[in-house]
Amino acid sequence: MKRYSIAVFFFIFGLAITGCAAPMAPADGAMEMEEAGPKVLVVASSQEPENLFIMWGSTRTGSDAMSFMWRKPIAFNGDNQPFAEILEALPSQEDGTWVVDEEAGTMEVTYKLRQGLKWADGEEITADDLAFAFEIYSDPDYIYYSESFPVKSIEVVDDYTAILHYGQINLFPEQEVRTHIIPEHFYRPLWEEAKAKGGNPWENFGNIEEVSIKPLVNGPFQVAEWVPGSHIRMVRNPHFNIGPAPKIDEVLYRIIPDLNSLSVSVASGQVHLTDGWLSLEQAASMDSAPEVDPIFVPALWLEHATIQINRPPLNDKRVRQAMLHAVDREAINEALFKGQQPPAHSWINSAHPAYNPNVPVYHYDPERALELLAEAGYTPNANGQLADGDGNLLEIPITTIAGDRTREQVAALIQAQWQEIGITSEVNPVSARLLFSETLFDPPNFEGIAIWRWVFNAKVEPRSWWYPGQPAATLDQLFAEGNPWAENERNKELIDMIDAELDQEKRYALLQEQQIIWAEELPVLPIYWHVRVATVNTALQGYQPADQAMVGWNVEEWGLE
């Protein structure tokens, strides 16, 4: 009898488990859909949004989640073009809504709001809401307060008209996505209360549930529940009238921190959409899931190597040029990225109209690399290692982010190819925290190169990146006075001219000249352009990604089959 007791125990235990394991519907939300219940869109991210207040977002996951709930005066669409979302039209010089005073160096931009638009509580959206958002923006207690924000004041003309007074000439008022609109009638009392409370007013304001967790919004969806670490459930905003009423009933924004688990959830049909979280490799593995379409969205994310440009050997541009010639970036693209992430030749993406197709291109050419290095004084020693006349080896260490598999692979390939021509190199992986603090900044503390990513926007403004003395940001000390790049007068001159030029075509021509200097000097080594990987379940219709557009910019047009 006892002999069978264990077998009986396991039998009962097995029954209990299989009893719970009822056959499963394709998605958590889809389960409800099959029962003709609400249509639930499941979107997944590997990071938790930090908050859901439109004036506070700083991470991509936060912006993604907010894109289902907030609408702005100006936004970007799926063709990477700005469009008037709450405004009647984009400001333009032709219709007099953008007036430049070149003598005074100032300008005025008129925002005309569409009439009859509503907040989620049914109150109307007015110009006072725009002015109130600016009032917070201009308050030194605001978290992202900046004296350099170009708009200096907002004048409310009537309920639907406001004039933005710029303290300087700004080339892109029709692309100004930093102007926000928040419901004044709802948030002013909370803001005043936060200020009256003492201490840090922004912290007091941000800790209010109606600000950071359940904000009063104007987009197609609003927060119904946020379970930290699990999901945000968004339901339809009953008063939404900025666009058509959404076809789906709920958005379930899931947080799945482990990327393998996220990938499996996509493959098993549990998640309809991920945007920018999975790797190319994981997207490629979706071949076995016919109901999942991987989409590769060209992005203005430049994978590059920051260089110790102030010290030998990398203060010599011939060495920098040789380093690029010695790396087969096309082969890296094919081997690691299945041809999706092409080599970068400039700081402007080749798909951008300002790109100069005639910039010097550093194709894989080890012999040319050796010639350049010989000109710079580095020749092979008896061991085949490149060394200068005093016998000092040409050493170029590579710093990259530990645990980032792709970057570690790229670094290893670069190291191997440099070693082939005699450059001594080693890979130093450091944690992201260390790289973005003591290694790159405050002040830079590394030798050789450091591989990481810069995110550009479509406005292609070179000043903050390539003008010595500007925030360039934060890496300014790498472009310190004394190195040839920092002292390139023509580069500075061109950037001054680019900033003053209002004609787009002329501006692009100046940018093209600046790119030639840049590519000749190579202040950083461009490696490749990233793509953003999205995975879309075939049940989802209408999703239209673009680099500049927020994920849910047109969610009201999406449908679920």
Add this chain to the structure above:
Amino acid sequence: MIPTVFIITVAVFWMLKLAPGDPLDLLLAGNPDMSPEQVAHIKRLYGYDRPIYEQYGRWLLQVAQGNLGYSRIYHRPVTSILPDRLWNTLILTGLSLVLSLLVAIPIGIYTALRQYSILDYLFSFLAFFGIAMPVFWFGLILILIFSVQLQWLPPGGHYSLEQGAGFFTATRYMVMPVLVLSLFSMASWMRYMRSGMLEVIHEDYVRTARAKGLAESMVIIRHALKNALIPMVTLIALSIPGLISGAVLTETIFSWPGMGRLIYDSLINNDFNIAMAVFLIFALLVALFNLAADLLYAFVDPRVVYT
């Protein structure tokens, strides 16, 4: 106990602050619109620019007033986040503890009594498999089989994903995480139980009990098992604080919002208020359960007497 907890909090606070960088450095690196001036402004707002002792003093004063502060990640009071997370973790780890005990103790006894039998070899093999199997890999394999291939169970997430989830729905979300979490303890406790039983069943007092003509079940339960359980009590008591701290890997693989992930996220994001509150609770629990384990000895082992 209080000085121990105090020293732990000082050490943890100091170590947290020693870690290089803060979340703002990451913002600065990836956001071209964020100027160093704005970053400096935010650092001032959050007090990152103040000396460590001053930051610790402010935290301690706050805690003394019963206020654990606000989470910088979740923008809610720490006291409103911890209960849900703790509950989620307790469900998961509590069930895995019960399952581990229900499986490990009977099998441990059985394999000791039937040493070198086929089932003993089989369970030994399974125990070594459980000890050697990486949690991460085992979890993913289960997901691939039960979620992707068979589509029986959800691949992860919390049952609150489904509105109005009942007992069976909730159970479906917990089957795989509980199995994965209990695998290691089930396997190792099975081996402890087996060796504990093997040690005592050859003792003189067990032979005497048999010689007295007691039924075999009485000999095993009242004489052998009671003594074999003594080391198990220590093991279980010391594993309870671990239950509260959650299981980072299991919670991460199955997207389960428990304490393990909360700690991990708070450390990665420098959410000091959460991290400090959690470590404070852990320090108290470890001290408390060590004391409980000592007291339990007196209960299970009559030779131990506290005077």
